[in-house]
Each structure stands twice: as structure tokens, then as C-alpha cells.
Amino acid sequence: MTAMGRREFLAAAVAGGASALLPDWARGAGAWRDRTSSADARIEVLLDEPIGTIAPEIYGHFTEHLGGVIYDGVWVGEQSKVPNIGGVRRALVEALRAIKPGVIRWPGGCFADSYDWRDGVGPRERRPKRTNFWADDPRFKDLGDIPAKYDPNAFGTGEFLHVCRLVGAQPYLAVNVRSLSARAFDEWLEFCNAPAGSTTWAGVRAAAGDRDPYGVRFWGIGNEAWGCGGNFTPEQYAEEYRRFTTWAVPRYGVDLAFIGSGPSGGDLDWTQRCFAALAERDALNGMWGWSLHHYCSADGAGADAVAFDDRGWYELLAGANRMESLIASQWQEMGRRDREHKIKLVVDEWGAWHKTAPLVDASHLFESQSTMRDALVAGLTLDTFNRHADKVAMAAVAQLVNCIQSLFFTHGDRLVVTPVYHVFAMYAAHQDARAVRTVWSAPQVSWTNEKGEPQALWGLNGSASVRDRALTLTVTNPALAAARETEIAVRGSTIASVRATTLAARSVHDVNSFEHPDVVRPATADVAAHGPSLGYTFPPASITKLEITLAG
Numbered sequence: 001m002t003a004m005g006r007r008e009f010l011a012a013a014v015a016g017g018a019s020a021l022l023p024d025w026a027r028g029a030g031a032w033r034d035r036t037s038s039a040d041a042r043i044e045v046l047l048d049e050p051i052g053t054i055a056p057e058i059y060g061h062f063t064e065h066l067g068g069v070i071y072d073g074v075w076v077g078e079q080s081k082v083p084n085i086g087g088v089r090r091a092l093v094e095a096l097r098a099i100k101p102g103v104i105r106w107p108g109g110c111f112a113d114s115y116d117w118r119d120g121v122g123p124r125e126r127r128p129k130r131t132n133f134w135a136d137d138p139r140f141k142d143l144g145d146i147p148a149k150y151d152p153n154a155f156g157t158g159e160f161l162h163v164c165r166l167v168g169a170q171p172y173l174a175v176n177v178r179s180l181s182a183r184a185f186d187e188w189l190e191f192c193n194a195p196a197g198s199t200t201w202a203g204v205r206a207a208a209g210d211r212d213p214y215g216v217r218f219w220g221i222g223n224e225a226w227g228c229g230g231n232f233t234p235e236q237y238a239e240e241y242r243r244f245t246t247w248a249v250p251r252y253g254v255d256l257a258f259i260g261s262g263p264s265g266g267d268l269d270w271t272q273r274c275f276a277a278l279a280e281r282d283a284l285n286g287m288w289g290w291s292l293h294h295y296c297s298a299d300g301a302g303a304d305a306v307a308f309d310d311r312g313w314y315e316l317l318a319g320a321n322r323m324e325s326l327i328a329s330q331w332q333e334m335g336r337r338d339r340e341h342k343i344k345l346v347v348d349e350w351g352a353w354h355k356t357a358p359l360v361d362a363s364h365l366f367e368s369q370s371t372m373r374d375a376l377v378a379g380l381t382l383d384t385f386n387r388h389a390d391k392v393a394m395a396a397v398a399q400l401v402n403c404i405q406s407l408f409f410t411h412g413d414r415l416v417v418t419p420v421y422h423v424f425a426m427y428a429a430h431q432d433a434r435a436v437r438t439v440w441s442a443p444q445v446s447w448t449n450e451k452g453e454p455q456a457l458w459g460l461n462g463s464a465s466v467r468d469r470a471l472t473l474t475v476t477n478p479a480l481a482a483a484r485e486t487e488i489a490v491r492g493s494t495i496a497s498v499r500a501t502t503l504a505a506r507s508v509h510d511v512n513s514f515e516h517p518d519v520v521r522p523a524t525a526d527v528a529a530h531g532p533s534l535g536y537t538f539p540p541a542s543i544t545k546l547e548i549t550l551a552g
């Protein structure tokens, strides 16, 4: 395809001009009509250049027995005054179901490698109480015997599968490699997937009311095996991975997908050495996914979740944007042994982990308020996954509720959704659609770091996907003050209609609270547009979804 010249592009943009109906707070957002174009940015959507299908599992979540994630966040118990469905917080189920969660990962995280799944099955009143992996965190010192210190095991495998069924997500279980045996893993598979009546563990499941096997497909073999998951060397972990996954694993007709414990951030040595040791015994053949974890944070006056400075805004976004190079470098390293790239990336922990954060509840370890800064971290990360739909098969934002980059906060019977939730709601349209290549051009945003060195980040970025005649284009504008007038050209079709949903806030420090739950929320408006292109102004510090109906 030949690129349209700038003059031709501008002419088309004016001819296909449009008007916007967005609210005042969007500060100049919207399409142009009868205006002289002063666009300094352009986006080209190349419909004939598919990347791959965007796996719904990319839109995944993570629930660890950590702080207030499970107990309080997800599980309130059947006897609770908090409205619940079989013990699971009803408001959370309803809000989560609405954004189509592709997958949910459980029970950890670091917790997983201390967890015995057998403690969490069978009659609840007979389940043992165990020390939680996170029990020694000094913040719990004066909080008594809370579940974050001593796990009552009321929430186990059956309860987790119940949550997955309620919200329509696939389950993704993390296997304890550090402190349980391969045999215990086989038996967990048996509990989950063996037909009723066939084995003792299947009988335990059936006795709790689940006759039908769960058919769990996704299994993470350990977590952060280089750290809390056993402090293994790559070669030692490869040996454990082989022991847990080869030959004798019972399948019960399920196409099991094993996920190896990959590196933190950009550690290529871990991947190189694990893959070499696995290839030596032909064990890469059975691997479905290779995990990658990436958390970002800002320093100095940017470190706080809410009271960050401008530099902290940009530094956090730049930190999140590292996902692009992490995917590229891991993918390249994986390809050295897996030449056909059968093994995909599973980014099963990602998010903004702020160094300081005002706590909503002291027992909610790593709970952190969420602003537009976190929303942009989510938007640009999901866009990165979409642009690499051929490489990333699954991902999970850390964590779903009351922890790190959450979609929800809960307290008692109250629940509030964060700006991050709204991003997932907007981006759900990408799931199962065909990602197509996009070309972006916009002036960079720039700032100086604490040492006074100049730094820069792209001025506009995003992703596009198509399903039948529906084109979804999601766009992040990271500039704190500048709206971005942009020419959008759709190559390979013409625009019949456009609807814009914009997430922005009066202040980038605004948060949603129990008292004021709707301070940051998206607004949707129709945009009158037709033709091969569209002029659109993206407000500063915003995320926009353009739902474009193609003419044919």
C-alpha cells in the first residue's frame, strides 16, 4: 500500500470532516468541521495489514491471597450482610462481568508457592487455618488475626471457580513449585478436571456440588521462580518445570496449557538459560506460554499515587511504556530456541506500583488510589498488547481489587470503580477482534529527569482492531497540557459513522472515592463523520476510544 501524501491526506480530512458533541471538560476534544486544519499529528489505520486476533485472555486479572484482595474484596462469605452470590461480593461480580474479563489468575503471586490447594477444598468448617505468605508484613502488626495474616481457607479452588463462572472468565491457576510436589499438582488437576465418580478427588469436588469437571486449561508452573517462588537458578527451575509437566501429567481430555515462570522485567539471562536447559531435554515442546512481570513506579516527588508532580506523571508513563521493548526483547530471545514461536508471552503481572499511597484500609496491603495517571498506564499497556497480538496470548493486571493497580476498592458493603476499570470497559471492544497495523506521528512530549537530563515519550499512541465493519481505535494522549489535533486516515475502507468515548478528568489528581464515586468517568458522544478520514482532537491527559463503523 502506498502512503497518502500529506496534502492529499489533509484534503481528505477536510472533506471527511466532522463535528463533536463532547462535554466541556474534554477541553477541546472532538472532531473538526468547518475549521482550518492545524493538525500536528496523524494516525493511519492499515486495514489490510493484520497483526493477529486479540486474545480475550489479554484482558485478564490477578487475584492473590494478599491484603484485602480475596477476603473483603472478592469473598465476603455466605452469611455476610454484604450482598453476595454464594459468598462472592455481588457488586464486584456485576461490575466485572460487564467488562468481559478474559481470564483470572489465582492464588498468587508469591502466595501460590506457599499454598496447599488441599487446605481449600471440602467442607468449609473443616478447613485448616494457615499462615499467609504475607503474614510478616510490618503493616499487619497491630491488626489481629486477619485473613491476610492467617488464611482461614474459606476461599479455595471451588470458590475461585465459582467466581470465574459468575463473571464468564477462564481460570488460570498458579501451581506451588517451591513447597509442594509434582504429585500434589497431579492431584490438583485430578480435583479440577477428572470426571465425577472416577477418582477420590473428583468425588470431593462432586460432594461440594460440582459434579461437572471444571476443565481448567491454564496452569502456571510456579511464580517468580527466580525469587519468592524458590530462589532457583534458571537450570534448577528448568528441572522443576520438567518434573512438573512431562509425561505423567493427567489430562482428562483437556488441552492443558502450561506457562513457565519467566523473568522480571528485562532479564534476558533468565530466559536464555531456562530455554537452553528446557530445550536440552525437549521440554519446550509442551510449553504454551512464558510469563513476564513488569511493574512501573516513579521516584521523588512523583512517587505518590495521588500527589505526584509533572515529572512523576511522565516518568511513570515512560516506565509503563517499557512494556514495548520488554515484549520485543523477550520475544527475540525466545525465538532463538523456539524458532517457530509456538510459545507465546503471558504478562501475568503488570501495573503501576506506587512507592507511597494513601491507604483506604490498613489491612489492604499495597492498596493504592488510582488517578488518570494509572488509567493511562492501563491504556497504553493494553494498546501495547494489542499491537503485539501475535506475541502476547494472555495478561493479568495486578491486582483486581484493593491492591496495586486495582479496578475496584471495597470497604464493608461499599464498592467503587477506579479510572482503571473504565479503561478496561472501554477496551473490551478489542477482545477477539483482528488487530491491524497503525502508523503514528505526533510531536513527542518531553521533560527532564531528576539529574536534569532530557527525556521524551511519543506524543500519541494506541491500537486498532476490526471485527466485521466495526473498527475500534484506542488512543492515549500523554501531554499534560496540550490537546492534539490529529488527522486519522483509514486505509482500505471509508468511514460511515463514528462514536467517541473519552476518559479525562478536571485534574489528573482526581480520584473516585466511596463518597464521590463518579469523579473520573468516561463520556460518550456521536461524531458526525464520513469519508476516508477524520480530523479529531484528543484532549490532554486522556484516553479515547473511537468506534468507527466502516462503509464496507
Ligand code: AHR
Pocket: 064, 108, 109, 110, 111, 223, 224, 349, 398, 399, 404
Ligand atoms: O503482585 C504482588 C507480588 O508481586 C506478587 O505476589 C509477586 O509475584 C510479585 O512480586
